[in-house]
Amino acid sequence: MTLPALPEETFRRVLCVVAHPDDMEYGTSAAVARWTARGIEVGYLLLTRGEAGMPNPPEETARLRAAEQRAACDVVGVERLTILEHPDGVLVYGLDLRRDICREIRRFKPDVVFGSSFAVETPWGFDQADHRAAGLATLDALRDAGNRWVFPDQVDEGLEPHSPRWYLVPGMGDEATHGVDVTGEPLRRGVASLEAHAAYLAALPGHPAPADFIPKFTAMGGQAMGVEHAVLFRAHDLEAPPDL
Numbered sequence: 001m002t003l004p005a006l007p008e009e010t011f012r013r014v015l016c017v018v019a020h021p022d023d024m025e026y027g028t029s030a031a032v033a034r035w036t037a038r039g040i041e042v043g044y045l046l047l048t049r050g051e052a053g054m055p056n057p058p059e060e061t062a063r064l065r066a067a068e069q070r071a072a073c074d075v076v077g078v079e080r081l082t083i084l085e086h087p088d089g090v091l092v093y094g095l096d097l098r099r100d101i102c103r104e105i106r107r108f109k110p111d112v113v114f115g116s117s118f119a120v121e122t123p124w125g126f127d128q129a130d131h132r133a134a135g136l137a138t139l140d141a142l143r144d145a146g147n148r149w150v151f152p153d154q155v156d157e158g159l160e161p162h163s164p165r166w167y168l169v170p171g172m173g174d175e176a177t178h179g180v181d182v183t184g185e186p187l188r189r190g191v192a193s194l195e196a197h198a199a200y201l202a203a204l205p206g207h208p209a210p211a212d213f214i215p216k217f218t219a220m221g222g223q224a225m226g227v228e229h230a231v232l233f234r235a236h237d238l239e240a241p242p243d244l
Helices: 028-037 058-076 095-108 129-145 152-156 185-195 198-202 210-225
Strands: 013-018 041-048 080-086 112-115 166-170 178-181 230-237
Touching: 013 028, 013 095, 013 129, 028 041, 028 058, 028 178, 028 185, 028 230, 041 058, 041 095, 041 129, 058 080, 058 185, 058 198, 080 095, 095 129, 095 152, 112 129, 129 166, 178 210, 185 198, 185 210, 210 230
Parallel strands: 013 041, 013 112, 041 080, 112 166
Antiparallel strands: 166 230, 178 230
16 A cells, blocks of 8 residues: 655644654655655754764764754754754653643744654664663654643743644654655755765764665655655644544
């Protein structure tokens, strides 16, 4: 069965919540490039500065990775970039993390929230702890953001409750429900956005060139959609009636 396209006509604003600089650039940014080219506003919320990801001193690494993330955002048309200062490598699921994500949802008022998976095991091995904490906190913050009695101090500040319609996580294999066709320019920009993390990638021994592996992944996604290249998602329509 061919996967359907994500219905882009149903959203105008997307918030992407991830743990680190570069997390968006391993394929998903190609979909972002398509969306921004169509006038959809996309914001990134990074929960850490990625300071534990290189052998440099942490503050130096944080500055470098923030600059590379800004360059990566520019490649795919993302103007809104927020980087928080939760500790990299030991990100903790809890109320503080939920509160910060909830705040950004209420502030930005997206129609779509994209979050990382919170599964322990993935097709490429055990997922990193920060990714899992970020994914679970994002899922819970979706519900928090719509309830004025959760983190009511934010409402007192003028941040009204907001409930996004769509919740997206990366889709792989049989778990994927929808795809985004990124053939051509979106894919090119997606690859270039990971290339913008040049210093970080250079610090990872044996890391393949982005142009050598991202098109292979998106080509597999394209087969599921019947197009040349695609990014796949597991999409949850939070406004859909429950299956009975």
